[in-house]
Amino acid sequence: MRCARAADGVHAIALFVAGRRKAVYSPVLSDKAVKTIYRLKQVYKKPMTEIADSLIQQSLKAVDKGVICEVCIGEKNNQCDECCLK
Numbered sequence: 001m002r003c004a005r006a007a008d009g010v011h012a013i014a015l016f017v018a019g020r021r022k023a024v025y026s027p028v029l030s031d032k033a034v035k036t037i038y039r040l041k042q043v044y045k046k047p048m049t050e051i052a053d054s055l056i057q058q059s060l061k062a063v064d065k066g067v068i069c070e071v072c073i074g075e076k077n078n079q080c081d082e083c084c085l086k
Helices: 031-044 048-060 065-074
Strands: 002-005 011-016 023-025
Touching: 031 048
Parallel strands: none
Antiparallel strands: 002 011, 011 023
16 A cells, blocks of 8 residues: 555555555545554554554444445456455
8 A cells, every 4th residue: 555645635545456566446535534544653653554454454344244245246246355345
């Protein structure tokens, strides 16, 4: 995951497929979120990437995966092994 400040002052994170340098998606984080993750980095002495990944993994546990899985199955998506919701 890479972080860069966009021209509008908002931080963008480009996610990369494991082991590959191909950008998949670039979500935009607010300054507030980035500053919070930075504070967590300072306290836990871990990279911001690791902190952000952990937060995302934990929040995904609260998602109703049944609805999401139905959509993927309907689209004949065969990447379930790479999904955090499996």
